[in-house]
Amino acid sequence: MDHFNYRNGELFAEDIAVQDIVYKYGSPCYIYSRATLERHWKAFDQAFGEHAHLICYAVKANSNIAILNLLARLGSGFDIVSLGELERVLKAGGDPKKIVFSGVGKREDEILAALKIGIRCFNIEVSGELDRINLLAGQLGVIAPVSFRVNPDVDAKTHPYISTGLKENKFGIDIQQALTEYRRAAAMPYINVIGIDCHIGSQLTETRPFLDALDKILDLVATLKAEGINLHHLDLGGGLGICYKDEQPPEPAEYIQAVLARLGKTCPESAEWTGFEILLEPGRAIVGNAGILVTQVEYLKPTAHKNFAIVDAAMNDLVRPSLYSAWQNIIPVNLQSNAEETTWDIVGPVCETGDFLGKDRPLKIAPGDLLAIRSSGAYGFTMSSNYNSRPRLTELMVDGSSLHLIRERETIAQLWAGEHLLP
Ligand SMILES: Cc1ncc(COP(=O)(O)O)c(C=O)c1O
Ligand SMILES: N[C@@H](CCCC[NH3+])C(=O)O
Numbered sequence: 001m002d003h004f005n006y007r008n009g010e011l012f013a014e015d016i017a018v019q020d021i022v023y024k025y026g027s028p029c030y031i032y033s034r035a036t037l038e039r040h041w042k043a044f045d046q047a048f049g050e051h052a053h054l055i056c057y058a059v060k061a062n063s064n065i066a067i068l069n070l071l072a073r074l075g076s077g078f079d080i081v082s083l084g085e086l087e088r089v090l091k092a093g094g095d096p097k098k099i100v101f102s103g104v105g106k107r108e109d110e111i112l113a114a115l116k117i118g119i120r121c122f123n124i125e126v127s128g129e130l131d132r133i134n135l136l137a138g139q140l141g142v143i144a145p146v147s148f149r150v151n152p153d154v155d156a157k158t159h160p161y162i163s164t165g166l167k168e169n170k171f172g173i174d175i176q177q178a179l180t181e182y183r184r185a186a187a188m189p190y191i192n193v194i195g196i197d198c199h200i201g202s203q204l205t206e207t208r209p210f211l212d213a214l215d216k217i218l219d220l221v222a223t224l225k226a227e228g229i230n231l232h233h234l235d236l237g238g239g240l241g242i243c244y245k246d247e248q249p250p251e252p253a254e255y256i257q258a259v260l261a262r263l264g265k266t267c268p269e270s271a272e273w274t275g276f277e278i279l280l281e282p283g284r285a286i287v288g289n290a291g292i293l294v295t296q297v298e299y300l301k302p303t304a305h306k307n308f309a310i311v312d313a314a315m316n317d318l319v320r321p322s323l324y325s326a327w328q329n330i331i332p333v334n335l336q337s338n339a340e341e342t343t344w345d346i347v348g349p350v351c352e353t354g355d356f357l358g359k360d361r362p363l364k365i366a367p368g369d370l371l372a373i374r375s376s377g378a379y380g381f382t383m384s385s386n387y388n389s390r391p392r393l394t395e396l397m398v399d400g401s402s403l404h405l406i407r408e409r410e411t412i413a414q415l416w417a418g419e420h421l422l423p
Contacts, residue, residue: 002033002036002289002290003033003035003036003398004018004033004036004292004372004374006335009334009335009336010333010334010335011331011332011333011334011372013031013033013292013398014033014034014035014398014399014400014401015398015400015401016398016401016403018031018292018294018333018370018372019333019334019370021294021396021398021403022294022296022333022370024403025394025396025405025409026394026409027294027295027296027312027313027370028293028294028295028296028311028312028313028317028393029293029294029393029394029395029396029409030291030292030293030294030376030377030380030381030393030394030395030396031291031292031294031395031396031397031398032062032067032287032290032291032377032395032396032397032398032406033290033291033397033398034070034397034398034399034400035399035400036289036290037067037070037071037286037287037290037377038070038074040252040285040286040287040289040290041055041057041071041074041076041286042074043251043252043253044252044256044280044282044285044286045074045075046253047252047253047255047256047257048256048260048278051260051278052276052277052278053277053278053279053280054077054098054120054233054277054278054279054280055076055077055279055280055282056076056077056078056079056098056099056100056235056279056280056281057071057076057077057078057079057281057282057283057286057287058078058079058238058281058282058283058284059078059079059080059081059085059088059089059283060081060085060283060379060382061283061284061286061287061288061377061378061379061382062283062287062291062377062378062379062380062381062382063085063088063382064381064395064406064407065088065091065092065406066092066395066397066404066406066407067287067397067406068088068089068092068093068094069092069093071286072089072092072093072094072095073093076094076098077094077095077098077099077100077120077279078094078098078099078100079099079100079102079238079281079283080099080100080101080102080103081101081102081103082103082110083107083109083110083113086099086101086110086113086114086117086119087113090117096117096118096119096120097118097119097120098120099114099119099120100119100120100121100122100123100147100197100235100279100281101114101119101121101122101123102123102125102149102197102199102281103123103125104125104126104170104171105126106122106129106132108132108136111132111133111136112136112140115133115136115137115140115142115144116140118142119145120145121145121146121147121194121195121233121235122144122145122146122147123146123147123148123149123197123235124146124147124148124149124173124181124185125148125149125171125172125173126173127173127177127181130146130181130184130185130188130191133146133190133191134188134189134190134191135190137190137191138189138190142190143190143191143192144190144191144192145192145194146185146191146192146193146194146195147193147194147195147196147197147231147233147235148172148173148178148181148182148185148196148197149171149172149173149197149198149199149237150172150173150174150175150178150196150197150198150216150217150220151164151166151167151169151171151172151173151174151175151198152172152175152198152200152212152213152216152217153166153167153174153175153216154166154200154209154212154213154216155209156200156201156202156204156209156239157204157205157206157209158201158202158203158204158205158239158241159203159324159326161323161324163200163201164199164200164201164202171199172197172198172199175216175217175220178220179220179223179224182224182227182229183227183229186228186229193229193231194231194232194233195231195232195233195234195235195279196217196220196221196224196231196233196234196235197234197235197236197237197279198213198217198235198236198237199236199237199238199239199281200213200237200239201239202238202239202241202283202284203239203241203242203284204239204240204241204249205241205247205248205249205250206249206250207250207254207255207258210236210239210255210258210259211258211259211262213236214234214236214259214262214263215262217234218262218263221234231276232276232277233276233277233278233279234276234277234278234279235278235279235280235281236259236278236279236280236281237280237281238280238281238282238283238284238285239282240252240255240282240284240285241284241285242284242285242288242289242375242378243289243375244326244327244328244329244374244375245327245329249285252282252285256280259278260278263276283378283379284378284379286378287377287378288375288376288377288378288379289374289375289377290377291375291376291377291378291380292372292373292374292375292376292377293313293317293318293372293373293376293380293393294333294370294371294372294373295311295312295313295357295370295371295372295373296311296312296368296369296370296371297309297310297311297365297366297367297368297369297370297371298310298311298312298349298367299367300344300365300366300367302342306345307342307343307344307345308344308345308347309344309345309346309347309363309365310347310348310349311346311347311348311357311371312348312349313348313357313373313393314347314348314349314350314355314357314388314390315348315350315352315354315355315356315357315387316348316350316384316385316386316387316388316390317348317380317381317384317390317392317393318357318373318376318380318383318384319383319384319385320379320380320383321356321357321358322352322354322355322356323383327358328357328358328373328374328375328376329373329374329375330346330357330358330361330363330371330372330373330374331371331372331374332363332364332365332369332370332371332372333369333370333371333372334369334370337364337365337366337369338364338366339364339365339366339369340364341362341363341364342362342363342364342365343360343361343362344360344361344362344363344365345358345359345360345361346358346359346361346371349388350387350388350390351388357373358373381393381395381407386410386415389415391409391410391411391412391414391415392409392410393407393409393410394407394408394409395407
């Protein structure tokens with residue numbers, strides 16, 4: 001359920017006609033629904049009931065500061081992977097004490113900035129990172145709160161490019177080596193070990209891999225406890241999938257209930273597990289279906305082999321179809337059309353054969369028509385680029401019948417801002 005629906009054959013974003021938005025702000029553009037975004041975040045938050053938890057929205061999915069600000073106002077935490085994301089969260093009014101810092105390659109300046117502002121936790125992914133954090137924390141005279149992101153070697157059953165919890169993936173510390181790292185950390189003067197973390201991949205459509213990973217983590221937690229290393233939180237990462245086509249991922253509540261049930265089963269008669277705060281890092285499940293990308297048909301190019309609908313958005317604006325062969329639904333903004341239904345490849349103007357947004361789509365379209373690419377709120381704008389010197393797009397947020405410009409379209413002059421001619 002979302003807030004992009006037809007009314008009398010016209011696509012609306014909440015209470016505003018998409019066509020009216022495009023008249024005002026031009027095409028292509030990203031449009032988000034505040035109600036959808038907030039409902040998704042609350043679905044995660046509320047499913048925990050009284051259980052101690054923190055939803056740390058994965059900023060990489062969509063990092064517009066208006067979106068971060070709305071989530072911060074709901075009480076969200078944030079999962080970041082760079083200094084840029086840290087600064088965005090702070091700019092948006094996020095609470096440093098609710099920030100977890102993931103990522104395999106944290107630089108010194110990034111660690112220092114996070115230590116100075118006093119983030120909630122570093123999710124350490126490399127042995128050397130532990131030494132680096134200890135050293136830098138010592139220089140600043142602070143204690144760094146850390147957890148290890150362990151790689152549990154679990155098959156997330158997702159696209160290989162977005163699977164992260166297999167032993168051949170670069171992410172996390174091999175679960176077999178994690179004990180050694182925890183022991184090292186526990187003996188370090190400027191480190192406070194507070195948790196354990198894992199993130200096995202993105203767009204998961206089953207609960208099973210999450211629970212398999214959790215089982216492996218709980219084994220390690222028990223071993224650590226026996227050694228006197230007591231953790232405060234379990235961070236289970238993000239990764240819950242959404243429906244792009246016909247996937248049926250569990251609802252957040254179903255997934256969270258399964259996690260809580262597993263924790264109860266693991267430690268049946270102790271209230272101990274209730275002592276663990278649970279952290280989650282969802283990105284796509286919060287923002288993916290809260291956004292659409294609207295694009296205009298420029299030309300129709302039927303050929304003997306294929307029919308191409310050339311639109312004004314391209315792979316630089318939304319790279320998922322090109323990069324992962326991802327399927328996203330493409331629907332007309334206006335259902336009234338005199339055109340005949342034809343099967344089209346929806347392609348952009350970029351000079352790459354791989355520049356497509358969808359293939360073999362039956363649509364009734366004519367030049368000038370608007371199309372909406374659904375499920376574009378996550379990994380849409382954030383993965384966009386200026387390839388072919390195309391300015392990045394306008395982003396708009398609909399809130400009932402109010403429309404807010406949350407990012408201006410890049411200007412042509414901004415394309416070379418910061419570039420210099422030789423003397
Ligand atoms: C460490 C970490 N946490 C959270 C996420 C968010 O994932 P998703 O958008 O699939 O929820 C990612 C991206 O996959 C990630 O790498
Ligand atoms: N960018 C990917 C998800 C990557 C998740 C980042 N760890 C996608 O669009 O599906």
